[in-house]
Amino acid sequence: MKIHQNAKKRPGFPLRASLPVIGIVLLALAAIFVLRDGGSPTIKLSPQTGAASYTTEFSLDLSAGKSGLKECSVVAAQDGKRVELLRESFSDKRPAHAAAFRLPREAGFKEGSVELSVIVRSNAMLSFLGRGKASLVQQITLDFTPPRLSVTPGVHNVNQGGGAAVSYTVSKPVESTGVMVGSHLFPGYQQPDGRYLCYFAMPHDMQPSQFKPKVIARDKAGNEATQNVSVLAIPKPFKADKLNIPDEFLNSKMPQYTALYPSETSPLEIYKRVNTELRDKNVTELLKIGKDTSPTPLWSGPFLRLPNAASRAGFGDQRDYFYQGEKIDHQTHMGVDLASVANAPVPAANSGRVVLAEFFGIYGNCVIIDHGLGLQSLYSHLDEMSVTKGTQVKKGDIIGKTGTTGLAGGDHLHFGMIIGGLQVNPVEWWDDHWIKDNILEHTGK
Template structure:
């Protein structure tokens, strides 16, 4: 009995020793640290995000210290965590009082492990940055900026330092400025047709690489414009002819009218969203020159900005806005490129049917829709007047015609302006010339 107790005690001691050994060496890895941003220029108000992970025993404490020369400041000291296994912390330098120049941020994190004689595992990591507290200075080179509702204008400006972002903000739309070889920036921006005069308040902004932002003031004059109203009838023969091409998009539609309304509402929204994405993926210098070509010998049908009521069996079923110009010529008429540029899209494009989109640089694009044939490929470079397609009746077209659209930063604008040589000379060419020279207007 006595030997049994001794053996039992030995087993307990050995088990305890084994348990202690496992517990002691269970976590010998220090917490993992990641800081965003982790290099480059920083401002005092730009936020840092610190990620600390210790998936075994969890985090015990974290401290963050910023130093510059002989000056050091504690930015964070945390000992309580909602999730000790993974902590995400934000901080900035808004109250640091540091001067512009080199700066170091040091992070120390210790876990709850009993390793290292109960002190746990500690990670210490440093990151070096260049502190910049000065806002960028914007100098507007162009003077006159006249813009009609639904139309376009351009602005040319310089910034005294490299920027991560600059351009014109119009409510929820941002139109980037593109730096030209001269160093000046060229920005085309629109007065979206669905904004009122009170809502259209363009702001020129620039944000440097440290996150400091500033605004530049400039003169602009708006021209209010009213748009026509139109009624589009939807006979059954039209729905039965057009809707089969959209069955894969909306297979659950119970009637052709229901499918049409889904196409006219939901697919239309998706197509316009895709144009906004394409508008940001643009060449950074103008590829075009002179006025834009119009489809030869064609009559204007629907106009830009027409407010349409869609009617089925004498009942109003939908409302949409037409954001291009419909041009009717002979059947399968040759379609010229309105101006020089690069083909960025060819193929079926929702409500527009078979479509070609040309990038003319700096966010300016033209769209050719409802085509019966396409004679170019994505990536091709075309010159003004090159034949790129033939007119047709694909998509939601009721008959053979060309839907011609112009987009600035992915926002549709009135094409008529771009057909007008005088308008281009007075409103656009002067800005292009300033952007090339990089000097202010006399």
Template sequence: MKTIAVAVILILLLLVGFGVYYFLDTTGPALALSRQSGPISSRLDVTLRLRDRSGLRSVSVNLVQGQKSFPVLSKEYPSGTKDAAETFRLPAQPGLKEGPVRLEVKVADRSIFGFGSGNRTEHAFNFEYQNKPPAVAILSTAHNISRGGAGLVVYTVNREVVRTGVVFADRFYPAYRQPGGFYACLFPFPSDLPEERFVPKVLAVDQAGNERLTGIYYHVLEKSFPRDRIELTDTFLEKVASEFKDRFPKAATPLEVFLKVNGEGRKADRQILDQVGLKTSPTPLWESEFLRLPNSAPRGSFSQLRSYFYKGKQVDEQYHLGIDLASLAHSKVPAANSGHVVWAEDLGIYGQCVIIDHGMGLQTLYGHLSRIAVKEGDQVKKGDIIGDTGDTGLAGGDHLHFGVVVSGQEVNPIEWWDPSWIKNNVIGKLEEAKQVAGGK
């Protein structure tokens, strides 16, 4: 009797376990699509994520337009597969037209204890099939760009975009949408870039992943830059070593510290400029020409190739991408133009540094300060005092390193001190585009 009773209890336990498992597993697999609606194309990657605790059996995805159905994905999963991620693109087939489409997803899981049809999940997603690239219309005409300088292109795009700006030589400079609905992109001609690699084009990528590259008419104004020979003294090297030793603890001598700062440190600082360049207003905050440090004389020019010598031997060579201005020690430094402060702390070779954003990726940099009088987030007007000159960072004496930066790339400040250049190359183009947009 005991044996029969034990058997009955075991059977009951199995039935109860089966019932619990059954009722806990009556739902189909969970699914999530990386895009839920909106524009879509055959150039856009779509990811489908699946999960089921009893194990996935199969998935099928079909694209439906009207009475036509186009297979997208069909897959069987081996036993024990509980999670899956499938990335696919829609088929670019002749019968598929621009317009509304439906993406039908069907997923099945493993049946209970290996028998039965299992649970199923079916879901349909509605999209707008858009497989043609966006249309770009260039509004600005004259693009005269000096080596080391900046240019502005103004244009319209016929649909919403997720990325747009100017590209060349594997570099991208973002454009910003203006109140009139057009886009404006300030872009540089890096002074060290070979002219054959400077072929600026407007890139526009829409929400469906379609991409358009449009050329612009431009004229390059070649410009030469001076060279300079700098003799490194032990006094200067000791000063640099004391300020930067903690950043390069493995450097054994003051000269090694200097070389690390002038090379690796300079490269790291430029990466920071790229990041700070994204902290920008989409619209201009500046007014006319930019101010220069009052009563100052230049002590270093833009894109000056500096050769560094120590005890008669050349030890390094770097470009100086700003203008050094010297006045009295600890002179008051005015904001060159209106904007908001996006950096107000130490910045490697620039020492105590302030960066002011003026909108559309345009920023001014004030390096080697002895005192910073503003903080990040402050709004400043042209002429407001932001600090005092000094010799912090990689500076050999009290002066201001003044830089103009376009989306992370330092450009020639002289252009931005010239009201005629600004009017002809920037403000005039923006005003003309507003009139064109307003007339539509």
């Protein structure tokens, strides 16, 4: 019988068998390097307006992930001139960095186009693959010429807590403009004829000696022009009032607000927070709502007053609140309370667009109508609302019925007027003579 010998192993077989394993290991190592390096650095440069001046502050936000930042530079170039604006190195390999820079006046750049170049390098191990570098090139237009303002002449008689209006022209397109009173900007709105119209006010809590309104205009490059408005500031005394808060009121009204303050179990403690915290929140929200406005006037003639209604509380009343003989709060009443019959129909005081129709904090069921240029009217404590946000209304249209929602102690309408989100004295806007002398004479609108 013939015996077969074992076949010899073919040379190289183990190497070929291990090749897939080696490939997997190499891929794994590559993946580790990639993950460790992260992506390429990222660059965010602002502002993005495309216009700049020597006052423009540019902000640079850099990120390099796990590999960390190594260095960055910013260079401005114009007509062959190159000026380095920023250069930083990072020995700590930080993952992110924020920097700011401006164009130096001594660089002597001219008005016109300038190229900004940003280069960022990271500590990426795979930098030879281009992963460790990022660049950004942005064209900007240098503009060193401020706008020119021309304000319609005339002296404005402005009551403390009252409104006013001004018209003016600006020589070039602007990023923002209006009348600055203290730290509050009342926006100006450009009209079809090119003029800007602006309604502004003297806050009720500003002393007339401090009321120094000025028109401002700021272009996209940050150049700014200002011009004072000639005013005669008229002080107004405000009534002092004391309000006693009975338990009956607290027990009937505070259930509306229990869900807002679940940690409070006492109606009195809920009331204290509503009358302060929620009131302040509503004031802030009115500033936001004031921006939802038409750039042209929607109203004409004097504003309507609730028919056959007696005035109760007035604008600017200084209220001290007492509970069981102890003073618990102080607030200012920012509208006029008008009392008629229960559930009296409430007319829109003038034509406009409804910008709010909902339960609104201390005001309860509330409707706010925009009349253009930041001028708005407010109707609160309503029992019913017959309009919704976005509804176009005409002067005299019924928008709801009076009621007792919110912090109302009895059936009435709390009526308010608002300019640029700031509440002003409504009485002025019921007066046709005041409107002609203080609004139309200065704006022609």
